[in-house]
Amino acid sequence: MSTTTTTAGPVIGFLGLGRMGAGMAARLLGQPALCGRLLVHDIAPDAVAALVVQGAEPAASAEALGAQCDVVFTSLPTPAIVREAVVAIAAGGSPKIICDLSTSGPALAKELDALLAPRGIASFDAPVSGGISRAHDGTLSLMIGGPEVPYPQLEVLLRRFGTPIYMGVTPGAGQTMKLINNLLGAVAIGVTAEGMAFGIKAGLDPARMIEVLNQSTGINSATRDKWPKSVLPRTFDFGFAAALSLKDTNLLMEEAATAEVPLPLGEIVRDYLQRTLQREGPEADFTAIAKVVEEAAGLDPDRA
Structure with missing residues (x-):
């Protein structure tokens, strides 16, 4: 009798569960080969609770995501909030990849790459287009900038959100x-x-x-x-x-x-x-x- 072993995917963190972020985060659930565990955090407890009901795990802070996750996504409203969040995630540990799904501008993407690359963390900017319904349906358009070598690992996750188009290695190309x-x-x-x-x-x-x-x-x-x-x-x-x-x-x-x-x-x-x-x-x-x-x-x- 033969048995099949299913390898669990990486531990994923998601920070920012607003109207777009909640829909994208939910797309990672129920996909154990892609996402072994999904940890989520938001300043709104109800937003976290809604994802926990669906199978996610709550994280106490951005630092906690950095300490426990292999890949962390951010979906946040302003460049200043993104900057603060990414600094906290990086301080919490050493995830392999931090990917910003927000529209936060190329200048910040370059700043974050300069912060993360020396720590061995791959920084990606991957803003999305398509609106709330397409975030839930997984039919968004994504524009990605970031290092080429780890991109395939990230791409399989981004395809849960929609159609990613890799714009190049230059930080901020997606932005x-x-x-x-x-x-x-x-x-x-x-x-x-x-x-x-x-x-x-x-x-x-x-x-x-x-x-x-x-x-x-x-x-x-x-x-x-x-x-x-x-x-x-x-x-x-x-x-x-x-x-x-x-x-x-x-x-x-x-x-x-x-x-x-x-x-x-x-x-x-x-x-x-x-x-x-x-x-x-x-x-x-x-x-x-x-x-x-x-x-x-x-x-x-x-x-x-």
């Missing part, structure tokens, strides 16, 4: 690509809002306008997803905060200024996002840019 992607996505919202406001004021039906655009050369991520789901029904709840979009745009503009690359459309988008937050408050969704554009066009942005 740079993510900022470019976010610029195009935000510009799509702004230009769609402008076109739609013009058409509505001219008497066109907005739903029919979107139908035409989605069958024509004007189609983009805003006409395809954001208007049908959030703007036409006037819910403005697509799931990405205007404050986070502004954070990403500011990171992009800082990097572009350093590289001496003018981004006038980026400036327009930044202005739209600032005005959206002023009008709608800190919890505003980035699709509420449409309200700012409509108001400037003399339309009633608060109509049902």
Whole structure:
């Protein structure tokens, strides 16, 4: 009688269980060959408890993740929080890999690589794109920068989150690509809002306008997803905060200024996002840019 021995995968840590992080972390559960144990930590106890119910183990701190895990993922809201977390993880022990899934900018990715590489820890930046539903479905797009030799070990884990595309060994390569992607996505919202406001004021039906655009050369991520789901029904709840979009745009503009690359459309988008937050408050969704554009066009942005 023969027996089959299943080798357990590495011990994985996940820090940051917000709307994106919780979905990605859950994708690692139930995969013992990929993830032998999943340890999780977040400042919100309820977020940790929700993952523990699904089979994860709670970790008391970022340092505890560093002490117990082979690979640690971070999914956090700002560069400053990412920096503090990674420093704590590294201080806790010597994981083989620390991978930042946040959009935290190429400058921080370079800083973290300089911190971790001398300690023998491979540092990867792997920001994601796709939104909350795709985080749960495992269909995100991931852009990765980091050392080539350990990448295959990380790639098999990243494939649980979606489709990873390796951008190269340069620290921050993934972050740079993510900022470019976010610029195009935000510009799509702004230009769609402008076109739609013009058409509505001219008497066109907005739903029919979107139908035409989605069958024509004007189609983009805003006409395809954001208007049908959030703007036409006037819910403005697509799931990405205007404050986070502004954070990403500011990171992009800082990097572009350093590289001496003018981004006038980026400036327009930044202005739209600032005005959206002023009008709608800190919890505003980035699709509420449409309200700012409509108001400037003399339309009633608060109509049902």
